[in-house]
Amino acid sequence: MxxxxxxxxxxxxxxxxxxxxxxxxxxxxxxxxxxxxxxxxxxxxxxxxxxxxxxxxxxxxxxxxxxxxxxxxxxxxxxxxxxxxxxxxxxxxxxxxxxxxxxxxxxxxxxxxxxxxxxxxxxxxxxxxxxxxxxxxxxxxxxxxxxxxxxLGIYTIPYGGLLAGGLEAGETILVSGATGNLGSTTVALALAMGAGRVVAPGRNRAVLGLLADRFGPRVRPVGLTGDEAADRAAMSAAADGPIDMVFDALPPAAPSSVTRTAAMTVREQGRVVLMGGVGMLGGEDLALPYPWLMRNSVTVRGQWMYPRSANVGMIRLIASGTLDxxxxxxxxxxxxxxxxxxxxxxxxxxxxxxxxxxxxxx
Known part of the structure; x- marks a missing residue:
């Protein structure tokens, strides 16, 4: 062969x-x-x-x-x-x-x-x-x-992360890295799974516009500036309510500060799922504040790939037309x-x- x-x-x-x-x-x-x-x-x-x-x-x-x-x-x-x-x-x-x-x-x-x-x-x-x-x-x-x-080779990966984070229909999710290949895939999949609102932060304004045009008002684009406090406030405002889950899909070259800024928008007792490549090429650690995690009962979960059952679930989503x-x-x-x-x-x-x-x- x-x-x-x-x-x-x-x-x-x-x-x-x-x-x-x-x-x-x-x-x-x-x-x-x-x-x-x-x-x-x-x-x-x-x-x-x-x-x-x-x-x-x-x-x-x-x-x-x-x-x-x-x-x-x-x-x-x-x-x-x-x-x-x-x-x-x-x-x-x-x-x-x-x-x-x-x-x-x-x-x-x-x-x-x-x-x-x-x-x-x-x-x-x-x-x-x-x-x-x-x-x-x-x-x-x-x-x-x-x-x-x-x-299926690209969609099943974020599907595993969304399952790990327990995304439920009607919830608000923030996808950190939404303008990238994996992040934009996560936006589409979260909506197919019934997310009520997806906050999509990023620096690429053209891609943010594409996501808004493609998926409509359930997607809330946010242009990032690099100012942690200002970006966190902008993402929280775009959600127009509590953010139930933050999903990080940033690539290895992204600084950990961007992940931290997004993660700290999650509500009390919310969930943060890490599936990107931040830190793989070196750089500063994520450094989420211990008091903030503890007092807000925030769950932080790393997820590499997905369980075997995710393949069957993903095939069903596509076969049914739920994910087009x-x-x-x-x-x-x-x-x-x-x-x-x-x-x-x-x-x-x-x-x-x-x-x-x-x-x-x-």
């Missing part, structure tokens, strides 16, 4: 013939039809994000595909089924705190690194080996537009143009501007 291989950090991906994967017990082999290309892929492959990848490997964060082989322990999956392949792989020998890796992308700790050495290849290939529990059936109509359904992906702008690339896809994703990392690799397309 053909695949795009990361031979070393800083080198272009090399499209070459590689051995076909073989499924063992507890595994499935899938023909990859579409795989989302994250806008920060170039930073990962260039080594600038310091991800614990060990080249050579085939990168890629999950995808849509058709099953070509199932292991003996699968009781419902069949060859030919259209499926979503979740990249978040958990070790099977600890139910409470399993080691975790993102197949073909990243890992957590030494245990996650050991897991990644075994299941190291991702979805930038014609075929991919996936743990059985990471394969989720899709409705038949998803086969008409697998590239659009591959956006019809207006997403999608550019597809074949496997031979994978490096063009990575460059395109870098330049087109704004709201609802997506890049998708279609490995079987010629």
């Amino acid at each position: 053909r695949a795009a291989v990361l031979t070393r950090f800083g080198a272009p991906l090399d499209v070459r013939e590689v051995p076909e994967p073989e499924a063992r017990g507890g595994e499935v082999v899938v023909e990859v039809l579409a795989a989302f290309v994250p806008p920060y892929s170039e930073d990962v492959f260039g080594g600038r994000r310091n991800y614990p990848l060990e080249p050579p490997l085939i990168p890629g964060l999950g995808g849509v595909g058709r099953i070509v082989h199932v292991g003996p322990d699968a009781t419902r999956l069949r060859v030919g089924d259209l499926v979503w392949c979740d990249c978040t792989v958990r070790a099977r020998d600890d139910a409470l705190t399993p080691d975790i890796m993102l197949q073909g992308w990243s890992s957590r700790g030494e245990g996650g690194a050991r897991l990644a050495r075994y299941l190291h290849d991702g979805s930038f290939a014609e075929l991919m080996r996936v743990p059985t529990e990471n394969v989720h059936p899709l409705p038949d109509r998803a086969g008409d537009d697998p590239a659009r359904w591959s956006l 992906l019809g207006s997403e702008q999608i550019r597809t690339f074949g496997l031979d143009a994978v490096n063009d896809a990575v460059r395109h994703a870098t330049v087109h990392g704004g709201p609802f501007d997506r890049t998708v690799l279609t490995p079987r397309a010629r």
Whole structure:
């Protein structure tokens, strides 16, 4: 089969013939039809994000595909089924705190690194080996537009954070980093889940206008100035009432002060969910005031990725039309143009501007 291989950090991906994967017990082999290309892929492959990848490997964060082989322990999956392949792989020998890796992308700790050495290849290939529990059936109509359904790869991430924060219908949520790729996705998803109001702060006035135009009065844009006190007051005023939850989706380059400013708008007994990359490249710590946290009974929760059940919930949201992906702008690339896809994703990392690799397309 053909695949795009990361031979070393800083080198272009090399499209070459590689051995076909073989499924063992507890595994499935899938023909990859579409795989989302994250806008920060170039930073990962260039080594600038310091991800614990060990080249050579085939990168890629999950995808849509058709099953070509199932292991003996699968009781419902069949060859030919259209499926979503979740990249978040958990070790099977600890139910409470399993080691975790993102197949073909990243890992957590030494245990996650050991897991990644075994299941190291991702979805930038014609075929991919996936743990059985990471394969989720899709409705038949998803086969008409697998590239659009591959956006599960970006939407399921904030969905896990919103579930962790217990977002309820009618609540007001503030999305810190709302003008970015992940943040704008969170805005759309929070509204689909029934948020009554979404406060959307950011510096990019054009994107703030786009969010307001796209989603209407339930979105309250706030232009940030960099003055913590003034920005906190502006965000609180835009909410026109208590802010029940703050969701941080800021990228690694953002200063922690922006996260802190947003977090401290949350109401007494409110929730703060951290899913961004602040601090990954160094810089000051978040430093939320102890007395403020304690006296206001504020819950602060970090969330990396999502539980397995989030995949099923996300598929239902899209299949039912509750979350409409019809207006997403999608550019597809074949496997031979994978490096063009990575460059395109870098330049087109704004709201609802997506890049998708279609490995079987010629």
